[in-house]
Amino acid sequence: MTQADWQPTAAPHVLRARALLLMRIRRFFAEVGVTEVETPVLSNAATTDPSLQSLRTALSGAGHAPQPLWL
DSSP: OOGGGOOOOSOHHHHHHHHHHHHHHHHHHHHTTOOOOOOOOOBSSOOSOGGGTTOEEEEOOTTSOOEEEEO
């Protein structure tokens, strides 16, 4: 398969239903005063801003040592 052959697998009615659901969820939270934000991704590189060093977490999996990550 080439990139030119790629087709989405979701049916158009499913995509419309998903969009409607997301719209209704966002409207509800907007009406009650909740602000939607974009959450940052986790990175294996720490930030250079000392005030953000506390945004450290760790990811661990079966048989692996915890890997430190930062927002």
